[in-house]
Amino acid sequence: MYLTPGLLFSVLGLAALMAPLMTLAANRIVAGEGVMAWDVAALPLVIPGLVAILAGLGLGLLTGRPAVRLAGGVLGLAGLIWLLVQGATAMLDGAGNYARVSPAAGFWCLLVILVLLIADALAALRPRPLARGGLLFAALAVLALVLGSGVLSELSVLQEYASRRDTFMRESLRHLSLSIGSLGAAAVIGFPLGILCHRRAQLKGATLPVLSFLQTIPSLAMFGLMIPILGWVGSTVPGARSIGIAGIGFAPAFLALVLYSLLPVVGNTVAGLASTPPAALEAARGMGMTPAQRLWQVELPLGLPIILTGLRIVLVQNIGLAVIAGLIGGGGFGTFVFQGLNQTATDLILLGALPTVVMALVAAIVMDILVDLTRHGPKDTR
Amino acid sequence: MRIGVILRPLLVAILLAMVLRPDWFRPVFEPFAPAGGPVIYERASLLSLSLSHLGIVALASLAATIVAVTLAILVTRPAGAAFRPLSRTITNMGQTFPPVAVLALTVPALGFGTGPTLVALFLYGLLPIFENAFTALTTLPPATMDAARGIGLNRWQRLIRVELPLALPVTLTGIRLSIVIALGTATIGSTVAARTLGEVIIAGLLTNNTAFVLQGGLIVGLFAVLIYDALVQLEGYLARRMGG
Amino acid sequence: MIEITHITKEYDGVKAVDDVSMTVETGSVTVIVGTSGSGKTTLLRMINRLEEPTSGEVRINGASTLSEEPYILRRRIGYAIQGHGLFPHHTVARNIGAVPQLLKWPADKIRSRVDELLDLFSMEPDQFRDRYPAELSGGQQQRVGVARALASRPDLLLMDEPFGALDPIIRTRAQDDLRRIQQRLGSTIMLVTHDMEEAIRLGDRVAVMDAGKLVQYGTPAEVITTPATRFVADMVGEMERPLRLLSLIPLSDVMESGEADGAPLGPEASLRDALSACLWTGRSAVPVEEDGHITGRVTLQAIRSRAELHK
Numbered sequence: 001m002y003l004t005p006g007l008l009f010s011v012l013g014l015a016a017l018m019a020p021l022m023t024l025a026a027n028r029i030v031a032g033e034g035v036m037a038w039d040v041a042a043l044p045l046v047i048p049g050l051v052a053i054l055a056g057l058g059l060g061l062l063t064g065r066p067a068v069r070l071a072g073g074v075l076g077l078a079g080l081i082w083l084l085v086q087g088a089t090a091m092l093d094g095a096g097n098y099a100r101v102s103p104a105a106g107f108w109c110l111l112v113i114l115v116l117l118i119a120d121a122l123a124a125l126r127p128r129p130l131a132r133g134g135l136l137f138a139a140l141a142v143l144a145l146v147l148g149s150g151v152l153s154e155l156s157v158l159q160e161y162a163s164r165r166d167t168f169m170r171e172s173l174r175h176l177s178l179s180i181g182s183l184g185a186a187a188v189i190g191f192p193l194g195i196l197c198h199r200r201a202q203l204k205g206a207t208l209p210v211l212s213f214l215q216t217i218p219s220l221a222m223f224g225l226m227i228p229i230l231g232w233v234g235s236t237v238p239g240a241r242s243i244g245i246a247g248i249g250f251a252p253a254f255l256a257l258v259l260y261s262l263l264p265v266v267g268n269t270v271a272g273l274a275s276t277p278p279a280a281l282e283a284a285r286g287m288g289m290t291p292a293q294r295l296w297q298v299e300l301p302l303g304l305p306i307i308l309t310g311l312r313i314v315l316v317q318n319i320g321l322a323v324i325a326g327l328i329g330g331g332g333f334g335t336f337v338f339q340g341l342n343q344t345a346t347d348l349i350l351l352g353a354l355p356t357v358v359m360a361l362v363a364a365i366v367m368d369i370l371v372d373l374t375r376h377g378p379k380d381t382r
Numbered sequence: 383m384r385i386g387v388i389l390r391p392l393l394v395a396i397l398l399a400m401v402l403r404p405d406w407f408r409p410v411f412e413p414f415a416p417a418g419g420p421v422i423y424e425r426a427s428l429l430s431l432s433l434s435h436l437g438i439v440a441l442a443s444l445a446a447t448i449v450a451v452t453l454a455i456l457v458t459r460p461a462g463a464a465f466r467p468l469s470r471t472i473t474n475m476g477q478t479f480p481p482v483a484v485l486a487l488t489v490p491a492l493g494f495g496t497g498p499t500l501v502a503l504f505l506y507g508l509l510p511i512f513e514n515a516f517t518a519l520t521t522l523p524p525a526t527m528d529a530a531r532g533i534g535l536n537r538w539q540r541l542i543r544v545e546l547p548l549a550l551p552v553t554l555t556g557i558r559l560s561i562v563i564a565l566g567t568a569t570i571g572s573t574v575a576a577r578t579l580g581e582v583i584i585a586g587l588l589t590n591n592t593a594f595v596l597q598g599g600l601i602v603g604l605f606a607v608l609i610y611d612a613l614v615q616l617e618g619y620l621a622r623r624m625g626g
Numbered sequence: 627m628i629e630i631t632h633i634t635k636e637y638d639g640v641k642a643v644d645d646v647s648m649t650v651e652t653g654s655v656t657v658i659v660g661t662s663g664s665g666k667t668t669l670l671r672m673i674n675r676l677e678e679p680t681s682g683e684v685r686i687n688g689a690s691t692l693s694e695e696p697y698i699l700r701r702r703i704g705y706a707i708q709g710h711g712l713f714p715h716h717t718v719a720r721n722i723g724a725v726p727q728l729l730k731w732p733a734d735k736i737r738s739r740v741d742e743l744l745d746l747f748s749m750e751p752d753q754f755r756d757r758y759p760a761e762l763s764g765g766q767q768q769r770v771g772v773a774r775a776l777a778s779r780p781d782l783l784l785m786d787e788p789f790g791a792l793d794p795i796i797r798t799r800a801q802d803d804l805r806r807i808q809q810r811l812g813s814t815i816m817l818v819t820h821d822m823e824e825a826i827r828l829g830d831r832v833a834v835m836d837a838g839k840l841v842q843y844g845t846p847a848e849v850i851t852t853p854a855t856r857f858v859a860d861m862v863g864e865m866e867r868p869l870r871l872l873s874l875i876p877l878s879d880v881m882e883s884g885e886a887d888g889a890p891l892g893p894e895a896s897l898r899d900a901l902s903a904c905l906w907t908g909r910s911a912v913p914v915e916e917d918g919h920i921t922g923r924v925t926l927q928a929i930r931s932r933a934e935l936h937k
Contacts, residue, residue: 224596353486
């Protein structure tokens with residue numbers, strides 16, 4: 001029998017089951033003690049979860065039956081969450097007031113394996129854009145339901161969340177407004193610039209290298225370099241300070257993100273506009289379209305998927321880079337990450353890092369759906 | 383092109399001076415330092431920080447290149463075909479993981495220090511290299527591949543003499559992307575106690591010393607821009623040699 | 627009537643089109659033929675001002691093309707190119723209706739015009755209207771491209787190697803279709819090609835371009851029998867000349883009364899077809915048939931003496 005992804009998942013999944021699924025620690029700072037999957041709760045409670053994981057991995061072996069593999073992945077994931085829910089309450093029993101339970105290496109590995117199993121099956125099923133949107137919505141709804149129902153609230157990460165609920169909401173919004181706001185600003189600057197670059201090769205030759213050098217500058221350095229620049233603007237330009245332009249905080253983070261965003265926006269706008277088949281463009285000129293009509297009716301609609309791909313790159317990249325804003329007082333999930341690193345509080349790091357990852361993944365999936373929806377022409381020839 | 387001829391040596395000279403003779407820049411950074419505070423970072427030698435920074439990036443990128451190219455070769459052989467969709471899924475999903483988050487997540491798993499940073503850089507560096515090597519190996523000109531088979535090269539000879547050389551420029555682009563990301567992420571590595579130039583910037587941020595932030599930021603920025611430029615030149619040279 | 631007077635196009639001092647003058651009659655097909663780099667495409671593109679002439683002038687029905695904005699001018703000149711240039715993101719109907727839409731025709735008028743054209747090109751409107759170009763065969767794409775160029779009933783249709791991307795069998799059909807449609811609509815067509823065979827098949831008049839100059843402009847028969855220069859003779863081909871000439875002459879020209887054996891030919895067939903049929907089946911004459919009745923015959927001897935007539 002050849003090695004298949006399903007077989008690889010099973011082998012790795014079984015190995016991951018042999019690692020501690022969760023840890024129990026005396027308080028939020030000290031290292032915890034690993035607990036195996038079958039020990040997280042009473043055996044009758046654990047067995048359904050274990051069976052579901054094993055059955056899921058087993059179904060994942062059926063190469064060529066993506067729907068069955070998808071079901072296997074979902075079943076395994078359900079089993080994994082079941083074990084987590086059981087463990088979160090059972091392990092804390094009589095462990096002391098400050099005790100914390102967290103998922104451990106075994107859990108994370110199984111999570112990754114099962115998610116990959118699902119993603120691999122989905123890739124083979126190729127759902128249409130709208131179906132993908134529905135699946136994403138369903139997955140997020142289940143996630144919200146599990147987190148909102150409180151069955152996991154004993155977990156250490158969620159304990160951290162509980163003690164800073166308001167801050168978390170504020171920083172989430174801040175993170176979103178940093179990433180999406182800088183995307184919007186970059187689009188407002190980048191689209192016209194891209195269109196100009198498309199029309200004038202000289203401008204393109206001068207602009208794109210500068211923008212790609214900007215992207216090369218390491219993010220921490222870029223954020224740092226914004227501080228003196230905006231500090232200077234804030235203290236010399238009258239009124240700048242009153243609209244929030246200052247050396248640290250939101251403004252330098254926002255500006256740094258906009259600068260990073262320009263290359264993908266401008267570059268993909270140029271590439272998108274240039275992707276029009278030359279014959280179609282020649283025909284458009286020949287039939288008497290004005291330059292503006294060619295742009296709006298031919299070049300932009302045909303380039304839209306590529307232009308949106310640029311926005312996807314920017315959004316995903318900015319969600320990640322916005323973490324660094326936490327270092328210069330710009331807020332966002334980075335606040336938790338760097339606080340956690342300072343205090344060596346693992347769960348606080350996770351409280352910042354996990355939502356960032358989820359946000360980036362969701363943004364990528366949503367943007368991919370948009371890109372697919374804007375592909376013109378026959379929908380069923382892919 | 384002509385600007386580059388003057389600018390490149392100039393930037394290299396400035397970078398070397400900043401790393402080797404930081405004191406020369408005291409007048410430049412003086413206005414940014416807090417009154418009475420230190421102007422030039424002296425807690426560690428900038429040279430040793432630079433070397434450590436570049437060493438981490440070089441090691442991680444080298445390892446990532448070897449592993450990623452090997453994986454790309456395996457997946458593009460007939461026997462590895464079953465893993466192609468999966469490898470694409472992993473690269474697509476993996477690249478949406480923010481580098482900073484990857485770095486932060488290695489701390490719970492591996493603790494603080496240079497080691498975890500190295501691992502994070504290695505893991506993240508795999509993706510662009512694999513993606514480009516995979517693309518390059520799957521989009522070789524069919525006529526050339528047919529000719530290679532037609533003149534009687536066996537699989538191994540085709541790989542070594544035809545496929546890998548032809549895939550080199552695109553693969554190099556992936557390596558360049560990976561190195562640029564690694565340079566930046568390594569800077570953030572100093573927040574998890576890796577010895578990198580990020581230390582200077584972080585120290586500046588923590589003590590409100592803009593002079594440190596500028597100093598660190600400029601050195602890291604210059605390194606990144608010059609290394610990026612050097613790799614672009616190398617790619618251009620190789621592409622020209624292959625008549626691309 | 628299209629009048630081109632002393633038109634010249636220079637690129638960096640090199641004359642791509644050098645002092646060309648010609649007049650094209652309304653309702654005729656003029657084929658501009660030449661090798662690549664002969665300036666034939668540049669000449670065509672100067673008519674709808676995709677290229678601006680360095681000097682000289684083009685008049686369409688008496689009005690200079692310089693008297694209006696280029697994009698307004700182009701809307702009343704049809705333009706079809708090699709590789710069709712259809713908009714991949716628009717349906718067939720929207721592609722064909724592109725120029726009427728630019729001219730702000732009412733929607734129902736555009737719709738009926740699109741259906742009319744699809745019918746004309748033997749494409750069932752219900753079946754093809756809502757398809758995308760990628761869902762059509764090469765020949766269908768090309769037909770939609772020509773239909774689009776004809777949509778607004780232009781004064782003039784310019785075609786730049788319109789059949790260049792088609793394989794030989796489909797190309798012959800497309801040429802026949804174009805001839806049929808042109809005769810039905812009475813359109814004025816100027817077509818560029820590098821293929822002398824195509825020029826002779828389609829053209830009422832053939833213009834031969836060489837190195838930017840118009841070296842000969844006449845009927846296909848003139849170009850074949852009295853080539854103006856060595857170059858034109860080469861384009862026609864020494865060995866091909868008699869056959870090309872015969873291909874221009876309909877059977878009716880030399881038909882005589884009488885009978886002959888074997889399969890008959892239709893009246894639209896050329897002497898070349900008749901010669902071919904004779905040689906292949908070993909006959910010395912072929913019967914001519916019209917509406918199911920034998921109306922006469924064409925003999926090998928008659929073909930031969932007709933071919934010698936040019937002397």
